[in-house]
Amino acid sequence: MSWATCYHGHRHWGARGAAGLMLADRGRVLLQLRAHWTHQGGTWSIPGGARERGESAVQAALREAREEVGIAADAVRVQGTHVASCGGWDYTTVLAAPIGTVRVRNLAETERHAWVPADEVLALPLHPAFSRAWLAEPSQLRDFAASA
Numbered sequence: 220m221s222w223a224t225c226y227h228g229h230r231h232w233g234a235r236g237a238a239g240l241m242l243a244d245r246g247r248v249l250l251q252l253r254a255h256w257t258h259q260g261g262t263w264s265i266p267g268g269a270r271e272r273g274e275s276a277v278q279a280a281l282r283e284a285r286e287e288v289g290i291a292a293d294a295v296r297v298q299g300t301h302v303a304s305c306g307g308w309d310y311t312t313v314l315a316a317p318i319g320t321v322r323v324r325n326l327a328e329t330e331r332h333a334w335v336p337a338d339e340v341l342a343l344p345l346h347p348a349f350s351r352a353w354l355a356e357p358s359q360l361r362d363f364a365a366s367a
C-alpha cells in the first residue's frame with residue numbers, strides 16, 4: 220500500500236485508488252469513527268481503504284467492511300457505485316443495503332460505529348472526503364441514504 224499523487228499534486232491514500240462501503244437501512248447510514256492513529260483519525264466516515272492489486276472497487280469495499288466492522292460480504296446487497304475522481308485518482312463508494320440484520324463490530328481501525336440518521340450525519344465531525352461527497356449537489360450518497 221502506498222500513497223498516490225494525483226494530477227493536481229494532492230496525495231491520496233491508495234496507489235490504485237480507494238473504495239468504501241456505504242450501508243444504508245431505513246434512512247440511516249453505517250458510519251465508523253476512525254481510530255486516532257489512522258489518517259484523518261477521530262473523524263467519522265464509511266469503512267473503506269486502499270484498493271489492492273487485482274481487486275475491483277466492490278471487492279475492495281467489501282474486504283474493508285469485513286476487516287473494519289466485521290460485515291460479511293454475503294450480508295449485504297450491492298445496489299450501485301459512486302465514483303469521486305480527483306486528478307485521475309478515484310474513490311469509489313459502494314452503495315449497499317443489509318440483508319436482514321447485520322452484526323457490526325469495531326475491528327482494526329474502527330473506534331466506534333453508529334447507524335446515523337441521514338439528517339444527522341452533518342452533526343458529526345466527518346472525514347473531509349466523505350463530507351465533500353455527502354454535501355455535493357446533487358449527492359448520490361445522500362439520495363441513496365434517504366431512499367433506503
Ligand SMILES: [Zn+2]
Binds near residue numbers: 225226228231308
Ligand atoms: Zn487529488
